Amino acid sequence: MQEGSFIWGHLGKQHRTVDKLIDGVWLIVLLLAAVLLFSVNLGGVPLRDGDEGIVAQVAREILRSPADSLGWLYPTIGGEPYPYKPPLMHLLVALAYHLKGVNEWATRIPGAILTACSVPLLYCIGREIFRQRWAAIYSALIYLTMLPVVRHGRLAMLDGAVVSFLMVMMLCVLRSRRDLRYCLGIGIGLGLICLTQGIFGILLGVIAIVFLLWDTPRLLSSYYLWIAIAIGILPALGWYGAQLLHYGHTFLQMAFINPAINRFGIGSQDSFQVSWYHFKEIAMYAWPWLLFLPQSLRLTWENRNLSWAKLVLVWSGVYLLIVSCMGTKLLWYLFPIYPGLALALGAQIAETENLPLLTSYPRSWIAGLAMMALAASAGSIFFSSGAVPKTDLQVICAAVALTMTLAAIYAERGDGQFLKILFWGSYISLLLLMKTNYWVWELWDAYPVKPVASMIAQANPTVKKIYTSFAYSRPSLDFYSDRTIIPASLGELQYYWHYNGQPYFLVNASAENSLYLDSVKVIGEAEGWKLITKEINRL
Numbered sequence: 001m002q003e004g005s006f007i008w009g010h011l012g013k014q015h016r017t018v019d020k021l022i023d024g025v026w027l028i029v030l031l032l033a034a035v036l037l038f039s040v041n042l043g044g045v046p047l048r049d050g051d052e053g054i055v056a057q058v059a060r061e062i063l064r065s066p067a068d069s070l071g072w073l074y075p076t077i078g079g080e081p082y083p084y085k086p087p088l089m090h091l092l093v094a095l096a097y098h099l100k101g102v103n104e105w106a107t108r109i110p111g112a113i114l115t116a117c118s119v120p121l122l123y124c125i126g127r128e129i130f131r132q133r134w135a136a137i138y139s140a141l142i143y144l145t146m147l148p149v150v151r152h153g154r155l156a157m158l159d160g161a162v163v164s165f166l167m168v169m170m171l172c173v174l175r176s177r178r179d180l181r182y183c184l185g186i187g188i189g190l191g192l193i194c195l196t197q198g199i200f201g202i203l204l205g206v207i208a209i210v211f212l213l214w215d216t217p218r219l220l221s222s223y224y225l226w227i228a229i230a231i232g233i234l235p236a237l238g239w240y241g242a243q244l245l246h247y248g249h250t251f252l253q254m255a256f257i258n259p260a261i262n263r264f265g266i267g268s269q270d271s272f273q274v275s276w277y278h279f280k281e282i283a284m285y286a287w288p289w290l291l292f293l294p295q296s297l298r299l300t301w302e303n304r305n306l307s308w309a310k311l312v313l314v315w316s317g318v319y320l321l322i323v324s325c326m327g328t329k330l331l332w333y334l335f336p337i338y339p340g341l342a343l344a345l346g347a348q349i350a351e352t353e354n355l356p357l358l359t360s361y362p363r364s365w366i367a368g369l370a371m372m373a374l375a376a377s378a379g380s381i382f383f384s385s386g387a388v389p390k391t392d393l394q395v396i397c398a399a400v401a402l403t404m405t406l407a408a409i410y411a412e413r414g415d416g417q418f419l420k421i422l423f424w425g426s427y428i429s430l431l432l433l434m435k436t437n438y439w440v441w442e443l444w445d446a447y448p449v450k451p452v453a454s455m456i457a458q459a460n461p462t463v464k465k466i467y468t469s470f471a472y473s474r475p476s477l478d479f480y481s482d483r484t485i486i487p488a489s490l491g492e493l494q495y496y497w498h499y500n501g502q503p504y505f506l507v508n509a510s511a512e513n514s515l516y517l518d519s520v521k522v523i524g525e526a527e528g529w530k531l532i533t534k535e536i537n538r539l
Contacts, residue, residue, distance in 0.1 A: 023127065027120045030140050034116035037144065037431055038154050042112060043105030045440045046450050046476060051157040053475025056107045058082055059093035060479070063102070073239070074246055078484040079464070083243045083251050086236055088195040089158050107156040115153030115160030119144050121167040122339050128174040129308035129343070132350050138419075139346025145426040148285045149338050151439060158196050159335040165192040166204055166336055170315070173208045174307075176225070177216045183225045187232025194236035202233070203322055204336065211314040215307050281334055282341075288404065288422060289345050291368040296341075296348035308347060315340030353416055361411040361418070369411060369418075373404035392436040399429045446474070447527050453480030455526035456506070461533070466504045467496055469511035490514055497534065504533045 065071025092110035126136025169189025380397035403425025410418035
């Protein structure tokens with residue numbers, strides 16, 4: 001009897017060793033695949049307006065600040081206080097600047113690497129909640145090949161890092177159910193979220209609390225958990241306390257009241273109406289995996305008594321409710337929902353593979369794949385025509401068309417190889433897209449900033465603030481020109497021209513003709529924009 005127990009114990013130990021070895025191999029493979037996809041051609045395109053330009057400016061000013069000025073603790077932008085977000089990501093970018101110089105690659109690489117780490121983290125979460133390894137593998141691969149995840153993870157934004165820290169928190173939540181020492185990881189994950197996103201990051205902690213309330217309510221009565229959370233968020237609270245002492249009550253207005261009004265629309269009549277905006281964005285960008293979403297959600301609901309389904313429903317449902325109540329509707333706010341959807345999709349695909357041999361997969365899958373193949377083929381033909389064919393986009397569309405065609409054929413035959421084709425084809429297509437300059441397509445929404453910024457830098461105006469007739473602020477232009485470019489109406493420009501001594505304007509031809517300015521001196525010109533100032537007559 002003892003000998004039999006010894007043999008079974010030895011075999012169990014060997015099995016666990018093999019399991020760990022296989023998991024280790026998959027973690028390395030997923031990490032390498034993610035790093036390649038998230039890092040290729042990072043510096044090939046200029047920084048985008050919005051978060052990228054802001055992060056770059058704050059990081060450069062941290063880099064330039066004297067060591068004794070505490071610029072890392074009290075960040076600035078354009079010389080003005082920037083107390084809106086704790087500077088964790090900005091510090092990482094400043095470190096990249098110190099090592100590799102101030103450029104696009106250094107601006108994006110910290111966020112890209114952190115987001116790449118979220119892929120193996122999702123695999124670890126899948127291994128915690130799924131009995132089958134393949135469900136975890138499929139979840140990670142689906143997440144890796146989602147266009148919004150790859151695109152926004154590569155940008156110099158806060159969201160990719162926030163999602164990675166959210167996964168650290170959720171992985172520790174799952175493991176703390178059997179080992180309370182992981183409660184400290186929950187606190188650290190939540191603290192890193194708050195050091196990145198600000199105090200509003202605590203809202204992501206609601207996902208963990210609701211899941212535990214449904215799945216493991218006993219853990220919520222453990223003082224280890226709450227002590228760990230308090231320890232985790234202490235650095236973020238310390239940063240906020242330092243800002244309050246430094247800036248006084250104006251900090252509360254800048255960091256809490258104004259962002260709350262802007263983000264949640266407090267005071268507006270429709271501030272808490274659930275918007276269809278985010279459902280529309282998921283429907284637009286979650287292909288091809290959107291094909292499997294209806295069956296995935298049904299499977300999740302049918303298994304809502306299991307931990308994995310509870311996690312998916314809470315993760316996706318609670319976060320979707322939070323983000324839908326925000327007054328500001330931005331596409332990248334959806335980023336944290338994609339890991340939850342990927343887990344649901346991975347469970348569905350693994351479940352499908354376990355079914356007896358099929359003569360064919362659901363007709364909706366085959367029809368959807370065929371329609372995507374036709375659309376991609378049409379796109380390839382479209383980009384190959386015209387006076388200047390866009391070869392890069394033509395090749396990408398051709399790769400998508402080939403992937404979807406082969407996947408549809410194999411799915412119609414009931415051959416599970418169609419999934420491997422779909423994964424490989426999606427990965428290669430995304431890799432081809434990231435190697436081009438089209439992956440940041442917002443750059444074509446307005447005039448290119450780098451030539452205009454170069455013109456301003458060469459002119460080297462004596463002032464740091466330049467007024468422009470352009471409709472809105474462009475942080476990327478501020479970064480490249482190393483000036484603050486302030487939008488102003490025609491009336492404001494005329495006022496500044498007459499009463500501001502020697503103002504500097506960045507105007508296009510239309511605005512210049514409408515202003516009727518006198519004594520104009522043109523400093524430089526690029527991309528249809530002129531840098532002008534007032535000619536001062538000196539006697």
